[in-house]
Amino acid sequence: MAAPAVSVIVAAYNAMPYLTRCITSVAEQTIGSDELEIIVVDDGSTDGTAKELERLAGMHPGLINIFKQANSGGPSAPRNVGLDHARGTFVFFLDADDYLGPETLERMVAMAEKNGTDIVLGKMVGVGGRGLPTSMFKRNQPKTDVFSSRVYWALNPLKLFRRELLERHALRFPTSLPIGEDQSFVALAYLHSSGISVIADYDCLFCTLREDGGNTTVRHSGSEPRLRFLPHVIDILLENVPPGPGRDHLAHRHLTIEVQEILGHLAAEPRPQQEKALAQLADTVAPLWHKGMNNQLSAMARLRLHLVRHQMLDEALELTRFEKELAGRKFSTPVLVDEGRALARYPFLRDPARAIPDSCYDVTAQLGVRHRVTRAELHSTTLYLAGHGYLHRVATEDVTTELVLRERDRKEEFRLPVTHTATPGLGADEDQGHYVYEKAGFEAALDITTAADGSPLGDGLWDISLAIGAQGITREVRIGSKRTVDVSGKAATHVVDTNEGPRAATLYTTNPHGNFTLDLGENKHAVLPHLSLNDTVQWASDTPTELEFTGRCTLAAHPEGTLTATLRNDRGDNATFPASTTGDALVVRIPVAELSAGTWHGELRLGNWVLPLPELPNNLMAAKWRRRALPWYAKPALNSTNGFALQVAKTDLIGAVTRRITS
Template sequence: MTASTVSVIIAAYNAMPYLTRCITSVADQTIGRHRLEVIVVNDGSTDGTGAELKRLSGVHPGLLRVIDQENSGGPSAPRNVGLEHARGDFVFFLDADDHLGPEALERMVRMAEDNGTDVVLGKMVGVGGRGAPASMFKRNQPRTDVFSSRVYWTLNPMKLFRRELLERHRLRFPTDLAIGEDQLFVGAAYLHASGISVVADYDCLFWVLREDEGNITRRLKGSELRLRFLPRMVDLILENVPPGPGRDHLAHRHLTVEVQQVLADQLVFEPRETQEKMLAQLAEAIEPLWHDGMNDRLSAMARLRLHLVRNRMLDELLEVVEFEKEIARSKAATPLLIEAGRAYARYPFLRDPAHPVPDPCYDVTDQLRPRHHVTGAELRGTGTLHLAGHAYLHRVETRDVTTELVLRERDSGAEYRLPVTHTATPGLGAAEDEGRFGYELAGFEAVVDVATAADGEPLPDGLWDVSLAVGAQGLSKEVRIGSKRAADVSGAASTQVVGFGETLRAVTLYTTKPYGNFTLDLGERKHAVLPHLGVRDIRWAADAPTELEVTGRCTLAGCPDGALVVELRDGTGDTAVAFPSQRVPASPDGEFVVRLPVSALPAGVWCGRLRIGQWALPLPRLDPRLPPAKWRRRGLPWYAKPAPDGGGRFALRVARTDLVKGLLGRLPLR
């Protein structure tokens, strides 16, 4: 199979001094120059870009293909020219301001080849204060699409495209747009692609903010420019995506990102007449995308913004935009109005009869997030879980607190709610949100007795995730707990064997991966008991020659007194004798010792195991070189020694010495 090739297309206009690093980063790609062609379209530069391209062609002979043309006024035409000349299996558009990580193209091409995808996004990193898209790069995505991921939230063209896709659909950048041309190109590519990949575990593209802020999107101002491409993006969605969740997913980006940018970055700086005109155009553009069924996807601020746009409430919009900017400057959260189990953000015009805006535009109930911190989590010896910490709803002061503990079995969904003790947390919240909110009664202490947690009955076997239903002032939100905990609160699994009447059960407190939340494992769903038990050595005790000394380890966090024993059984299975273990004082690894007084055993071949309740571990084979122990019982000689017929496991023969055999053994041979 022939290795895939890549055409890197660079549109360059007055790109010095950034151009040098850009092209060098391509020349140094680990994919190898034999798999690269670099097409640079010099779009009428006047700053020495042409001379630098000539120099770089000499530095990298055979790599660069330079095309000079008159200035076209934007990046579309030079990118299209480069695309017409491209011959690679894949195309990567790279702005002359930016540069690549050394392995970028190799990783992206491999991702496309391994998964048969048409578009690959490589992780972007902002440089010089430029913010880079991040939500789609939280993890690698070998194969996804535009509807089930966040890829649509980055519509710049610095991505890897399969050239066959672009040619099959004759995708080109529109040359009649000064900005937003990339959205139409990339959006169409996404919608037609047979799979999209995301490389998130490597910094592929370094997205540079020029010191002179010469990036084209920063040079071109005015809402009118943005309102040229937005209606066309809306048409692209309407023509290619039927009504439903898929269309709403794409619409969400434009109803939030584009609308907010038009209002805050452009429209507020324009003359009144232009503002009114552009607001009318914006309202017309978004109308096909926004319907009431989308409101659950939108933040309260987005709903408020869209309501004001739809109703052409210009003065109110200008006030809301300024309010948003003030929030961003102060980084302080907005107070809430809490009423009838709902929470409303106190944004401008809430319940203002002079500026009627419906309450749902301010409803943030579903956006409220609990915050928690665990300061204590311990499974004590009786199978009782003790928890402590604090938890509160952000921006909801802790009055009429109703927080309770929730245990939910992961597979069955069975749920039990247990009370907690509310404790004072003076000063909590003073260091955030400019001290606007106080959480003076956010503390909790909870005791979960596994024997009674199921409405007075023992908690059944299963994986019981631990949550808090954090409640105050009639509001309640559930949150898994443990991911935020004090440094001295361990997340390591702690397994105990606990007595329930005449039976023993395994109980483990552990934290899940990758989030680190607490779960109770009852019945060894994930954490077995036997790996915590082991035997290190068996030998005759130095101070008692007729006692076998068994040493081992038990790393269980707890078990009932006397439950860990060494059990010996005779060959018939009719007789069993148990000997309790004793912990070695101050042993860090749970070392124990068991003494077996073999002189009290009846005659026979004895097998052995280490046992705690229903869990048992066979004792290892005795060293055959172990000398016999000897004693007298009722005046007759007895012995105990390793038996040769143990089948590789512990076998101890206890017997009375045969005096005749012993005597014959001492007679000299004739």
């Protein structure tokens, strides 16, 4: 019997009524029953789970394998039993109260096979208020690892694993832990894997918060079970990941999520247990936390860890109460601005009795930057910008905001002053109006001929930022992603007149971030694609001696009179005729009666940009006129291989008469 592609392992304990939806969602997967086996381990259920499993097995003959055992007290043992009996190339661990999207397994297997990865994470969706990690699902990731992504923040086992990986490293769930058993299993699998894939564009897994409180982490409250599993997973990091940025990246998860969670459970415990647990927590995290990590941690996490390290129990409990209160607030914590730093007003800030360092409160690097562009348009050589920008929670006093131009490749940089403008009432729509920013506005006029410290800006992609400053604090932000509806982000290519000659300048917004960049010199936006001429050439209906060309000009602007048809003949004569534009329509008329005799060639010119004029059709009738009483004509030149060619000549009267007589 051929092995299936996927073995879905379900540990079931008193799983009704959720079990029916769970198993059905697996049985109906688009990958097909031939590629699937379902292994359900009934861990001593007493609620009818066993009977429902028999019914479901009857509905899907040969698909569901049922194993029964006495209750083990947790999901580890039944998952291990399922893994021991699995035959699939891949295994997927599914909790009995959760369910899959219809295409989940098909998509996951395809992702793993295409990219040669051992683990696939699928986007998870919370049901009934279930909270789930989301930071790793911002985009699809065909192949990544724990060090260059956020997948380590998802340590639950609800994933697709290549079974050979698990067997090669003899990975099983520890049965001595009531909760957190999945963290050590998944952490080791991550670290040993050849690669990890992430599916973020499809809802793969729906995780339910049970109404009866039957979720494992809900049933096992208190600090003690969490302090049992945390040392296990920290030991895994210490043993398998050398000191450095990689270990710090993974440690960040435990130093924030687990430490906060354990402190939260301390509040309801007796004082002796609180003291014991805090001391144990301090010892457990000590090998992971060092000062070099502080820049990666939030101020709240730094403060929390400081209190843990120094076993400041009362302060840690007070901070936990403060965090719960903070979660219910609709405005952000105020800050103290001092000597160019912003310190969050968390408990015990600059309390001399506690002597907690300011670094535990420093949120300068985490200050939110708010901006909006209300004007962004190029007129001739000047770019006009306006809008507002401010630092969240920092009053707009001693404002020092300036415009920053930075060439993307050369990193050449110029800073330009802005005019600060009043913005009364700004900020009233957030934080319940606790903070207002009365002078956050800016206006700037950037002339490309003088913006480089009085000299012209060189060719390049000039990214536009604001260095937003107030009260000695400065944060830089690219601008454009937030703009009013009347400010276009569409690329607009201009040809502008400068002392050095015509230049191409395009204001556009980047993809996908939508920030403004000024392209000088056609780095990404060429001029010629904006000019086109139709192949159809004809004599103007109202003036039969004017040759008419039509086409399109989609440039946002160009200097008046610079778009011309430029002609030259074989005798060295030159002639220039202006093009006219109305909207995107372009028209050029060449009054051939003004041309001297000869064979004329030409092109459409805009400064140094040249577009050949289209070839004249051979069947174009000759235009005729009289000059000084003598007949002249213009017609397509014969035997020309140079595109547009127009023969202008005086009619040979004697030859014409002779040809008429002989004919």
